[in-house]
Amino acid sequence: MSKRRTTHAKTAGRIRRRSASQGSRKQQKRALPVKAVLKGLALSVAAVAVLYLGSQLKSVDVPDILPVEQIDVAGDLRFIDRGEVQKIIAANIDGGYFTVDLGRIREQLQKLPWVKDVAVRRQWPAGLQVNIEEQKPLAYWNDNAYINQDGDVFQPATVDHALALPQLNGPAGQQDKVWQFMNRLYREMALLDFDVIRLDLDQRRAWQMQIVEAGEEKAKPVTIRLGRFDTEKRLQRFIRVLPALMRNRKNGEAIATIDMRYPNGFAVKMIQNETESAGLENAGMAIPGFRTASLNTNSRLALIGTIAVTREGEA
Incomplete structure (x- = not known):
């Protein structure tokens, strides 16, 4: 008998627990719709509030009520x-x-x-x-514009030519090419203690620049003619001989022009006491790898070895 009672008691306990679990699930099912309704109601209230505030802001945002002061x-x-x-x-x-x-x-x-x-x-x-x-102007472009820090051209109503800026000149649409070459020349000349104050690219696509010794902006510039062809070769030749040219100047003598438009040499025009000098043979220049010879009464010519120099047909 005791075993039967124990078995009935266990069975009754399982039935009560199952019944309680089923009742709890029924309560949860009844609670879920209530939460969903409350959540939807909250969202609806928020949406209405936003619409209301928006309408109020529109009514408030009248220049006379909330102006920019x-x-x-x-x-x-x-x-x-x-x-x-x-x-x-x-x-x-x-x-x-x-x-x-x-x-x-x-x-x-x-x-x-x-x-x-x-x-x-x-x-x-x-x-x-x-x-x-x-805009930060870094150079003049032709007569009526500037070039900024990005190499872009901008054109104000007036151009102040009193600014200490280099002058760049070239045909329309060639500003990028001129600007890039200028940046390179600026670095190359800085290594020799010179500043580039002007760079020209003419209609024939020939290059010419003007330089002054660094810190001597008021000095007379030296004009360098690079021409149309073999620009890189001519530039490197110029960089190689410039220090010697500057060292071998006589007192009071200044270089006016260095013409690199020769296949194997270059011509130098000197200025002495405001007049052009009259003969290279009297200059006393000593440039390693070059000998000197007279070209004419207004110019001086440096030649490599004994190779004859002739002016190129199209420099």
């Missing part, structure tokens, strides 16, 4: 008039703080020739922050 212009501006910038911004504010068209303001400011880049943002509670990156 302050404009801050930032940037290292040397050539741009801040007053002109302020006027352009003010003329393009067509709404209140929240609806003012920042893209339109930026577009109008980009039209200024001295502006390289612009960033415009709102500044709470009633201001605009305008950051301007100004």
